[in-house]
Amino acid sequence: MKTTMLSLMHLCLLVLLMACSKDKNGGGTGGGAQGTLYYASFKGFMKLDLRSGQQQQLIDIASMSHQERFDVSRDGSEIVAYEESLSSDQVTFTIYTTGGQVAASFQVRQYVNGVPRISPDKSKIAVIWQPASTYPRKFMAVFTRSGQQVAGFEGVSDYAWLPDGRMVMTAPGGFYLSNPQLTSASRIADVSRFPDVPGQLDVSADGASVLFTSNYHIWVMNPDGTGMRQLTNSDVKEWYPAWSADGKKIFFTLDWSGNCKEIRVMDLPGQTVTIDPHTDAVAPRILSDGNRICSASRPMVR
Template identity: 90%
Template sequence: MKTTILSLILLCFLVLPMACSKDKNGGIAGGGGQGILYYAAFKGFMKLDLRSGQQQQLIDIGSMSHQERFDVSRDGAEIVAYEESLSSDQVRFTIYNNSGQVAASFQVRQYVNGVPRISPDKSKVAVIWQPASTYPRKFVAVFTRSGQQVAGFEGASDYAWLPDGRLVMTASGGFYLSNPQLTSASRIADVSRFADVPGQLDVSPDGASVLFTSNYHVWVMNLDGSGMRQLTTSDVKEWYPAWSADGKKIFFTLDWSGNCKEVRVMDVPGQTVSIDPHSDAVAPRVLSDNNRICSASRPMVR
């Protein structure tokens, strides 16, 4: 069945089930130091207690094909990641518990892009999917934990879950918001003001606001598409903005040194602020053992 952009499409393709300153005790001070920060370091997917400074490797990712493609459930109980074969014709999604042990896994065939996102109730995983049989058409595809595809929206470029289980998505035609049943979506905002299609969405814990990036800078808008404003600017790249667990701060990565996307944190500004990679004045670095944290993934605080 041919569908229009962001119309429901149930796909019939094969799915195989299956600066922050450091205090004397090593904790994080001055950067909204509450909660657990999850991030992908060079060889391990890590969790860092922002209060105590204790750090733990949960998953060995040194040999993984995509070290940036992780998501952590809002309650911090589960982690989802995916790996693909060298030919990209087999993609395995793995759900881990908070101790790094495998809780579930499934496979799909061919061409997955972006970051998988686990639903608030942890019953579903969504991802950008480009099946070979319809390539280059792409979809936000929604799967159960066993690998059954239950919903999909064609033409979407990026997306994020709302706390109530809806999806907010971007496409060349605008921002879209799905219904709770994931059977339809309505446009909530235009994107013609942007030179690119906004991406890297993250919804606030109360579901009221959406962070996103455009041209490597951080923006925010209300869930109904109003109040759209740019939060950051710099001469480098601000990546993967994410709300803190209490919705009062924003974590993101700053890509400026060539080999380290360092994790930064800042208050939600009232106007556009300039980020200086050599200064902690506006957006301090998050440190561990007095070293900056480099993350390939979205820095998620749960």
């Protein structure tokens, strides 16, 4: 009986070690998150399977004019990016499949900035546009996949789609929420409490929460502008917050070591947490082959 018990203990220990080893080598990459991570490296637009650690370059972006300006559709089937001509008077939007093939493209005239955002049904793309005819006035313009402008809101600083087709936006006057037809917007919250105009908005897949940044720290609020609270604090820059697909984790980039904005992940905290860039406490690094990942774009998990 004693020998049998020892054998069982050895067997349980062996199973436990194998499980831990499997988690370290196959999991661990994404801090317990699941799904596919999309991000812009220095040379390519990449996807990384957070469970297996398998990585693939989808688009060669080494020569692109704006390597940080990408969006991936919520269903993970399409990518949108844009490039400017040398004179900046011609901007080409390209929609790719997540296999890297071109699905559609269109052009607009001067000047475009901000991150393009694909609507939930993938029929429209939003971006900040400064047409030459009204320059320097700027608009959050919405285009169809063929390049037809169908909506616009003047003076918007940043924006994100809700699942029902509405848009939440920031401007010097506050946070705004559009109607589904994109014909009007109402102010839902003041921004006077912030030292800057909040930006880098990201809406959770269920539409229940909105991430944004102010003064390089991450905040969250309800889509009606209530429930604002600060999630992170540090002596460095927490940038580009983005929800995981299940809404339980937050991915972001931490800018603290020169040219590398390393991707971090954390659970949604119940109170403000302090990020220490020198450790993996609270917000561990996302690794690929044991190396940290540097991203020029918002890290998107689909």
